[in-house]
Amino acid sequence: MYDLHRLRLLRELSHRGTLAAVAEALGYSPSAISHQLSILERETGVPLLEPAGRGVRLTPAATGLVAHTEAIMRELERAEADIAASRSQVTGTVRVATFQTAAHTLVLDAIDRLADPHPQLTVTFAHLNAEAAVPALLARDFDLVLSEDYPGLPSAPHPGVTTRTLTTDPLxxxxxxxxxxxxxxxxxxxxxxxxHPGTAARTWSTSACRTAGFEPRVRYETADLHLHAAIVARGRTAAFLPRLGHDPTPGIRLVPTGHARTITLSIRAGSGDNPAVTAFQNAVTAV
Structure with a gap:
């Protein structure tokens, strides 16, 4: 029987891309990771890694083995959820990856809602863009991801991830x-x-201006939407702002565009029955 710990290391490599990244995430040295994967190769009797530039990549056999490992991990996650459900109290830690405006509003309000009914539940969060957040969810760095999809720019589906629409937010x-x-x-x-260029927000904003017949003259670039509002309030620029987290501000006139972004919530397949994950989902949905 293959060693589950070594299978998990191979799975981590498939998600994180390099031995150094796996080592940093798990607190091992790269040489220790490499040694364990070499033992796994001897256990399977087939090559699992091959050179790729200065690093390595998974062979087809390794990719197939990772797929089986994912199935094992989902079953283990369901087992953890069953044990957690048997407890009288919802306990543990829920780790949330979120974008800025959701962190300021939805996440903080959800934490407040959970404080009294579930005092032994801890919620942590980090501000992370969707491109990084979903891979981190699959790598088990987070338990839930709040993401934003701009009109005409839906996120790509990810095997092993369950995503649902939480709400829409006018632009x-x-x-x-x-x-x-x-x-x-x-x-x-x-x-x-x-x-910044390359973000979904920038792509949509530029497209909206082009549809209106002009190329926007972008003078300032920042991911901080509160800074966007501050610059507009000083009379410097125009901007697109989401409704969420932006109440009427002196010095700013807000005009509906007729468009809205979609706010989604994603979890790993198999984790939906975990009481802690369910509690946070219920709280943020209520918000």
Whole structure:
């Protein structure tokens, strides 16, 4: 019978990409990881790793073995959920990966809702973009992921991950209150603040401006949406802001765009029956 610990190391390598990343995540040395995987190769009798530049990659046999390991991990997760459900109290730690505006609102409100009914449950969270968050969910760095999908830019599905829509969040055009412009097409010659190139928010924002007939003149770039609002309030730029977490602000006029982003919640397949995960899902849904 193959050693489960070594199978998990191979699985970690498939998710994290390098021996160094696996070692950092698990607190081992890269040489220790390599040694354990060499033993696994001897156990299976087939090559599991092959050179790829300065690193290694999984062979087809290793990829198949990882698929079996994923199934084993899902069953172990279900076993953990069954044991947790047998306890009288919801305990443990729920680790949440989230984006900025959800952290400021949904996550903090959910933590408040959980404090009285589940005092032994701890919720931790980290601000992480969706591109990094879902792989981290699969690698078991997190238990839940809150993500945002912009119109026309749905996230790719991931095997082993269950995703559902939590809510929709209107996208608003934000302009300084003293500006006369009330439609997007009137803002062709003004400066903008947007998120960085390559993000879904930037892709959608640029597309919205192009649909209105102009290329946006992006003067400031930041992922901090509260900074977007502050720059608009000072009369410097226009911006797109989500409704979530942005109440009416002096100096800003908010104009509906008719578009909304979708906020989703993702968990690993097999973890949905875990009482701690369920408690957080219920709380954030209620929020």
């Amino acid at each position: 608003l055009l934000a302009v300084p209150a003293r500006w006369s412009a009330r439609e997007l097409a009137e803002l062709a010659d003004v400066p903008w603040v947007m998120e």
